[in-house]
Structure formats: C-alpha cells, structure tokens
Amino acid sequence: MTIEELEQIAKSVQQENAKYDYELNVCMDLACASQGADKLKDALVRAVEQSGKKVLVRRTGCMGPCSHGPLVRVDPEDTLYSKANAAHAEKIVAQLGSEPVAGLQCDLNEHFDSQVRVVLENAGHIDPEKIDDYISRDGYKALLLVLTEMTPNGVIHRITESGLRGRGGGGYPTGLKWGTVAKSHGDLKYVVCNGDEGDPGAFMDRSVMEGDPHRVIEGMAIAAYAVGASKGFIYVRAEYPVAVSRLTTAIREARRRGLLGNNICNTPFSFDVEIRLGAGAFVCGEETALIASIEGRRGTPKPRPPYPAMSGLWGKPTLINNVETYANIAPIVRNGGKWFFNMGSERSKGTKVFALTGKIANTGLVEVPMGIKLREIIERIGGGVPKGHTFKAVQTGGPSGGCIPAEMLDVGVSYDALLKMGSIMGSGGMIVMDDTSCMVNVAKFFIEFCMTESCGKCIPCRAGTAQMHTLLTRICSGTGTMDDLELLEQLCSTVKEASLCGLGQTAPNPVLSTLKYFRHEYIDHILNKRCPAGVCNMESQVEVMA
C-alpha cells in the first residue's frame, strides 16, 4: 500500500458515491438500533428500490443525540429526521429533492452548533464495517505519512506539541508517555488500547469503537511506530459485543489491505493487533490490572512504579492509552500539533467527547472544545433539564468523579478545573440530576458501585467502601447519626489517601463532593429524618427479633 494507492481507493469510493443523487445515513448505534433502526433501514432500501431514485442507504455509527433516535440524515441537504420508523420510509424517500417530511425533521442546530468534531468526525458519515469508507475520509493517510516521511521521534514531537492529554481520565500528557516508552529498552514492546469503559453512564469509547473502529487501529499503529512496538492489544469489555465484532472486522480488513501485518507499506515497520476481552470488572480499566488481565491473571492492580512504560505486559515496555486518545492521533498527525494545540483551554487541549445522560433533553454523545462552560454543554447543547424541574447537579467522571452543583456551572471544562471542584474529567460520562434526585442516595449508589467493583486487594478500598456503604445506608434509612457523618468523612480520607490504585483513591469523590455542596441534605436525613427529594424511605428497620 502506498499513498497513491490509498488515494486511488478514496477516489473510487467517491466516484461510487457520486453515482447517487442522495445519501440516507441511518444511525445504527445501540440507542437507535434498540428502537428499530434496522427495520427502518430495510424499509428505506425497499422504498428506494421501488422509487427508482438513485439513493445510497448507509448504516452509520452514532450520530450523537440518542434521545431523538432513530435518526436519519439526508445528504447533501443535511436534513436530520428524528424518531423515524419503518412506516416513514416511503415518505422519506418520496420527499427527497423537495420539502422535508413535515413533523419528522428535527431542529438540533443549537445542539450541533457549539460542537467541534475531531474524534467523532466520521461518526454518522461512514459505514463502520467498510474500510474503504474510512479511507475515503482521509483514513490511514496519517499512518502512511508517518511511515514514509516521519521519524519516530518526529511523531512523538508532534503529539507532544499538540498538548494532547490522556482521555481515559488521568490526563497524563500523551507525548510524554510515548516518549518514555520509546526510551525504554526492550527487545519487544507493546501498545495497548484500553477499551474497558466501565463507568455507569459512559459510552463514548463504545461509540468510537463501534462507529469508527479503523480510527483506533490507525492511532495504535502510529503509536507503535513512534515507540518501537510491534504488537498491539485492544482490551474491550465483553459487554460490548458489537464493538468486538466491528473491531474484529476492521482488523481483518486492515490486514487484507496491508495496513496491519509485516512490512506495512513496504517499510521495515511491522505491527499487528489482537483483541482481548474483559470479563466485566471495572478495575480492569486500571492499567496494571488491565495488564494482569491480558496476561491471563487475576485483574488486580500493582503498586507503581514500575510503570507499564518501563515494565508492562510480560515485563516489557508497554504503552497504554484509552480509545479516545488513539482516536485523536490520526487528525493530529494530519493537521499538525499546532492545529490541535489551538483548540481548548490553557492546559487542556483539543476536544472532549462526553456522554450526556440523566435528566436532560438531548441525551447522547457530544464533542466539545475543552474549556467550554458546563452551562453551555448542559443548557445549550444538552437542551437543559426537561420542563417542570430544576437542575440540581451534574456528575462527571462516573463513580470516580464528583457532583457539581448549579452555582459552579460557569466554570470551563478542563482536567484541572474539574479536579479543583472535587470531581474529575474521567472518561467523559456526564450524568445530569434534577430536583427529584437525592444527593445522599446518589452518593450511596456510586459507593455501592465502587464497593462491588473493588478488587479486594488493598484494605482501604475493600473494607472502606463497604463501611462507607453501610453508613450511607443508615443515613438514607433515617437511622444515621452525626457521629456516623464524622466517621464517614474519616473513612473518605483514608480510602482516598491510602488506597493502592486510582479506583480506590477516587472512590470517595461522590461522597466528598456531595458533602461539600449538598451537606444540608445529609443533615436533613440525620436530624429531621427527612429526605428533601422524597427518594429515601425513612422508615427505620426495627432490629428486635420477631
């Protein structure tokens, strides 16, 4: 494969597409599929055949606003239909070239206008199972560019220059990480993609793996070239069967095109990727536990150092990045580090994909420049809290993050700002809560998650989260005391400071942040035996034997 061949493929796809007057892009991501997008697509294909019009019906990955699905976008007009079903198919096809179908068109300009799409640039535009679709949108161009024109050092320099930070949650500078692995000595090095997205309310990585799998593979191949690795693993949770099947197809296609395997593009560079399935443990998203799991051992974290960059998979230098991080690599290589650096805020560059869920009008995936105000994401892009209710808090970063109250909404989203507010960027889950949510109950929910997902290796996380859960259960059932509250705070401190890995160290965040911003709700539960949101059942259990 050469650049010319790549361009040839892109051209032939474009020529093929040019044969059609219209494109009907049907979102087939989980949310749309669960509401009958597959039947809709079949109906559209039939309707097109009957109409005799030249229309390409394409299956695509997630378009974003999941709550409006099933979604169909008509190109080149860029008309978006929401809540479409098979019964609408004939009408949709009939109206091509004239006025859009009345009542079906949705106006989500506000939703899309403030978004900047880098990671999701192909989402909704390509068929994820067709490598040529990806190639037609500059796919694998970056890899070939890197292999033919750049030194490994040059690649690392470009990534460093971009200011990209790890999208898995920690925010560690990606270029620095790559540089460390590149400098580590080892006859064999590995590149690992962390696709073990386990936070409740997060589905960014799933959508990227399902909607644009080649982007991840290309990012990994570039990384492998930069750090000197020859073998890659994508660690995906088994709960994502579609992502696994799309990635499997993508890897096979990439091998067939000579974009993975030995001597890629007739260069000395060889690289191949394998998929490893996670068995559903949240802790396996932690890099040392993930390594243990890939090696076939029990998925428990190890103290660092040594960092995986020095001693990772089977003791070899290993680069671990998250799905979204790899998805950012190709565009950075293509457009230059400066292009990326110019997006975002002072210390957080580029864009971030968020999964908006909870009490909000437009749930789904959004991609925004770093530094954008939370208020803009929630009120403008997300469409705000549905009528009749008021916004109370937004939980970012999943169970490791914190609840941010209304008065902090004008803060710009960045790694550092979220940390300062007692939350974290995390992988990008954003759960919006309104006045019907009890913040003590929310804290209890997340602690329960951390308790059941704790690996059990270190005492603070294993026993501490269980104790926190007991105390929160007491408070939620009206039997808690002010002493319990004090004890809860001490537990938070020990679990945060003494736990072995990030899971334990961040587990108290939902409790700490709700204690900080919603302490009055705790006090109300304890002193007045009252749940302000009316969620908790305050009838205390009698502990006397029957």
Place this chain on the structure above:
Amino acid sequence: MSGESDVKTLVIDEQEVSARSGQTILEVARENEIDIPTLCHLDGLSDVGACRLCLVEIKGSNKLLPACVTTVQEGMEISTGTERLRAHRRTILEMLFAERNHICSVCVSNGHCELQTLAQEQGLTHVRLPYRNPELRVDASHERFTIDHNRCILCTRCVRVCAEVEGAHIWDVMGRGIDSIIISDLNQPWGESACTRCGKCVQVCPTGALFDKSKIGSDHPKYPDFLPYLNLMREAK
C-alpha cells in the same frame, strides 16, 4: 555491576541513613531500627503493597507511598509516624477488625497475633466502625490444618508462600471486593486439594486464620522467620 555499589543517603524520621541503590524504604528503615508497621509484607516473599500500613510521607510529595515497594532515592526525606499516617493506620486496622469476625479471646493466636499486636501498638482501644458480621466458613477438611475464614485478613501471604516458595500454588483468591475469599485449588476443600502438607502457609499466617489442629487454646506461636534462611540456603546451592 556499578549499580550494586551505588550508595544513597537519605533521611528517615530526622535520622540520616545510607542505603544501597534498589533497597526499599522498609528495608533501610528496619536496618536502622526504625519501626514501620506491616501486615502483608514478609521477609522472603514478594511484596504486593496491599495492606497499606507501611505508608510513609515523603517530603515534597503529597502522596503517601508504601515503604515495602518504594525504593530509596538520593536525598529523600521520609517521615514514618506523622499523625496523618497514624490516623490512617488506625482506621485501616479498624476496618480489618470490623470486616470479619475477629474474636481474640477464643482465637488460637491470642497473644501471638500480628493484627492484635499492631492494634495495641497503634493505640487502638475500640473499633468505631460498625462490625459487618459476615457468615463465613471454617474448612477443617485437612488432616493437619484448619482455615478459619472468620480470622482471615486477605494479606495473601499464604498464597505467595505456597506459589513462590513451596511451588504448589494451591491457594489463591476468589471473588472480589468485600466478598474476596482465599480458596484452595479451584475452591475445593483443603483436604481434597493438591496441598503438599508442608505447613508453610500456617507459619506465615499473621492471624489465627490458618492453624495447626494439634494446637489448642491460644498456644500457637508461629515462626515465619524461616523464609529468608530457606531462600538463602537455596541460593547457596
């Protein structure tokens, strides 16, 4: 090798000490008779950094680091007994006492128990956390030994000694979080497992979770100090 002779100087609890490159903070502290409490660490076994009792403060870093796996650096200034550390240690010990059913008065290890001794050293007179009272098994299927999960603190010394020293690896951990439990083989009764009956796990167990059936009452001191000697003799061969 030049690295071997590389000597570092550092400060532990305001005491200037020297160390070989690659030594852990714990090793150096103990050489200098500075006490850092440990439970999962045992000389002669690999370290897992799991009990978090040996956490120390290092000047210039807000993070607490486990002394058992953190290697010394030139110029490090380490504190091993600040109030912050003592508070965490007490809380961790309380978590252990509340986690399972530790009834010291009826335990074979009463008076020889590392958990009990640590509690006393750290000034623990009561446990503020609610006791969890889990229902746990006692496996007495082995002809010589018993495992009482009520007293287990999941330090995994038994797992490591069996895998690393005896080479049998009959012990491992099953389940996760608060439901973690030590199992023999694939969760078979100990008596039906591939156990070699060497008894090393019993000797390294810091509490009364693993004990010799021939011992009654609290007459069960344990002797885990054989490990470094055993390792030394093996290396000498």
Place this chain on the structure above:
Amino acid sequence: MSKLRLATVWLDGCSGCHMSFLDMDERLLELAEYVDVVYSPIVDAKVYPESVDIALVEGAVASVDDEKKIKKIRAHTKMLVAMGDCAITGNVPSMRNPIGPEAILDRAYIQNASAQQQIPCVVVPKLLKIVRPIHEFVKVDVFLPGCPPSADTFHTALTALINGGPLDIPALTRFGA
C-alpha cells in the same frame, strides 16, 4: 473530699470482668477509701441511682433490656467505662451475629433439649438481632479492653481515673488480653 460514687453493671457477658475486678483482693480496701459502690451485681441496690460518677460496664448489648439499661446508665453517669471485650467489641456474645438469634435459640432450647422443648418468651427480654458493643448505643468515655482485663489493669486504670492522672490504656491491655 467526698467519696466518688462507683457503679458496676453486668450486661451480656460472662461476669469474668467482675471476677477479675474482685481479684484486686486487698487493693479493693484501698479503693474503698475513695469510692462508694452504689450499684453493682455484688451489692443490694436494684435501681440504678440518679447520679453516678464512674460506671464500669461489662458485657455487650444483646437484648432490648440491655439497650434500655445502657441508655439509662449513660444518662445518670458522669464517666462511662466500657469494661472488657464484650462491652467493647461484642466478643463471645457477638459470635451469634452471623447466624442470628433464632438459630441459636433453636439449637439451645429445641434441638438440644431433652424435655420441655420451647423457646422462653415470658419474662425474659427479647433479643436484638445483632449483638453490639455499647459505644454503638451511647457515648463511652474510657475503653478498657481485655478478656478479662487483669486485676492489675483495673487497679492502675481506676487509680488514674479516680485521681485524674494520666492513663495509657494500650500499654496496659489489649483485645483478648
């Protein structure tokens, strides 16, 4: 100086702490110069007095009656001392917690009874589902662990408490001592 009013209380325990207390032997006479025993299983008073300076409480809280008592004791006492492991950790009485009181009563009064198989339900107080240490019900001022704390421990601790002197309990005793 008037004598301090001392009470000793026996909740769910084996009375071993009281025995150990009595093991102070001749030192009890010395103690008697400073305190009056106003309530105890070993004196006649049947009602817990209105005002007590020091109360030594043995045993865990295992029944509704224990719970009522400990709350009253707390209300009427300046300094509450949890005496021994049962009061502090639940100890042996708490060994029924994982399986619950029904199973224990069934074993004792039905399965193992050769005659009159019935679980007592008249006069005796109802058991709590979970046996707990006293500090889970009321504020405890001093914890004196041990099973039982030795006579020497009692002597040293009480001397310090009476005189208001320094008291290093972990140096004296521990759980299970």
